[in-house]
Amino acid sequence: MKIGIIREGKNPPDKRVPFTPDQLKVIQQDYTGKLKFFVQSSPLRAFTDQEFLDVGIDVVEDISDCDVLFGVKEVPINQLIEGKTYLFFSHTIKKQPSNRKLLRTILEKRIRLIDYEALKDEEGRRVVAFGRWAGIVGAYNAFWTYGKKTALFDLRRANECKNLHELHRELDKVQLPPIKIILTGTGRVGNGAMEILHSLKIREVSAHDFLHLYFDEPVYVKLSSSDYNRRKSDGGFDKQEFYTFPERYESHFLKYAEAGEMLISGAFWNPDAPRLFALNDIAGEDFQLSVIADVSCDVGGAIPTTISSTTITDPVYDVDRKSGEKIHAFGSQTSISVMAIDNLPCELPREASREFGVQLMKWVIPALMEENSGILEGATIARDGDLTIEFMYLTEFVNQHE
Missing domain, CATH: 3.40.50.720 (NAD(P)-binding Rossmann-like Domain)
Incomplete structure (x- = not known):
């Protein structure tokens, strides 16, 4: 052969x-x-x-x-x-x-x-699958984006690092305020992203504590589908039913978007499943997310702010909260910065x-x-x-x- x-x-x-x-x-x-x-x-x-x-x-x-x-x-x-x-x-x-x-x-x-x-x-x-590497690079890029947006630190791009060891060393530069970070996805992508979170020594907290407690350090919550989806009829959740009949469910993600500042999205999305939030939700005063790393990169999918994919050479765009339109990256402090590179493993x-x-x-x-x-x-x-x-x-x- x-x-x-x-x-x-x-x-x-x-x-x-x-x-x-x-x-x-x-x-x-x-x-x-x-x-x-x-x-x-x-x-x-x-x-x-x-x-x-x-x-x-x-x-x-x-x-x-x-x-x-x-x-x-x-x-x-x-x-x-x-x-x-x-x-x-x-x-x-x-x-x-x-x-x-x-x-x-x-x-x-x-x-x-x-x-x-x-x-x-x-x-x-x-x-x-390349999922683990998408998760690693996607999470790294989330912090690269946060550093650019806040001017708190400046990381090299992942593709400028020789290997994974060098990328982890670059993370030593990260200095974070007590922000709350949301991670979705429990598979290869989510586990890859967790490697970066653990390298940064960011503590994992429960969904309840994430929503209701104040922390004086950065923390993250790892959400599964059951945390932010509810059956329309009675508010319940059945995993098998959700995967078989996702159209029977609605999203309850907004409470997390009102508590967290960064979202690293690595969950698989079924086109019949509810989106995490609506585009007009980002205009709300309580919507706190300012950096979204859509590792799964489903354009028009689970994350409405993923208006288009991005590239390694041009990794981020912003979305204006009032108009919902795509604008120049880091052009406004109040806009949402979106990283949606569709070939993340190419950086390593x-x-x-x-x-x-x-x-x-x-x-x-x-x-x-x-x-x-x-x-x-x-x-x-x-x-x-x-x-x-x-x-x-x-x-x-x-x-x-x-």
């Missing part, structure tokens, strides 16, 4: 790779005579062409002869090769309008699309890629050697010009006119 590692074509460029050079060397040795890797030449990767060549991996320009193609972000439509098997984050399973044409083209070109986001174990848990691309590659080596490479692998079948969105049964719900989305 010939496997190609494609050159990332999305703009702005992504420096991550599915596998590091050393990982490809190990896989190719472990599967001698069964797997052969080819890396498409790229001047932008965190790992250079020469690093792949140094461990005996072929670097080529044309990967059209490969059977399976691994990428990271969405593949530009004009670069899709007909009839191939692709693995990448397609960002289509939530019916994202910006990628409707991508999925339509995949069907037209009879491509088999395996989406990393849909790779799950027997218990239904995702097995490959080498380490993020290494951890991602470990996951692929454990779950995907062995599955490729199986016939009709369950894990790959379950993550196959499209094959032979059709959506698979599990993803038939995307039919109307694909056929919808722009």
Whole structure:
């Protein structure tokens, strides 16, 4: 089986790779005579062409002869090769309008699309993700943003740090007043963000104490869905029902927005679930949030102030509290500063890629050697010009006119 590692074509460029050079060397040795890797030449990767060549991996320009193609972000439509098997984050399973044409083209070109986001174990848990690194960098950027907004301290950008160790050392500069910080998300993203909070030695408090007590030090609360969602009919909460029928619930997040100054949002959001707050809520006198780091970066999603995503080169914009409109970052002391970078792990691309590659080596490479692998079948969105049964719900989305 010939496997190609494609050159990332999305703009702005992504420096991550599915596998590091050393990982490809190990896989190719472990599967001698069964797997052969080819890396498409790229001047932008965190790992250079020469690093792949140094461990005996072929670097080529044309990967059209490969059977399976691994990428990271969405593949530009004009670069899709007909009839191939692709693995990448397609960002289509939530019916994202910006990628409707991508999925339509995949069907037209009879491509088999395996989406990393849909790779799950027997218990239904995702097995490959960059979530931890999104959480780490997203939380770091929340404090970078707070430092810029308040002029209390000045951090280097995460992408200017050589590695995670250097990023943690940079946090020694942080000097915080007794602010209250909200963290949502109990998965990889939330746990990654907690690594930064713990590095800063910020104390975790209960939801009750967060809302009702005064502290003379910075504190944070980690909220789960049950803390800020209530059933419309009787105010109760049932986890399974919430995930199955989120439309039956309404948000009770506003009380936290009135107590906290910073929000680090890392929770998964279902489009049928309630938003945390309404955009017009930010004009209220009691709405205290002034820095929002939307790590999940669902534009038009759970956080209404996420009007658009941001980039590594231009990471923050402000939202005017009265008009709800996007304005220049840090242009007003009273506005809300929003960090919504949609490729956060790119700021620490080498380490993020290494951890991602470990996951692929454990779950995907062995599955490729199986016939009709369950894990790959379950993550196959499209094959032979059709959506698979599990993803038939995307039919109307694909056929919808722009």
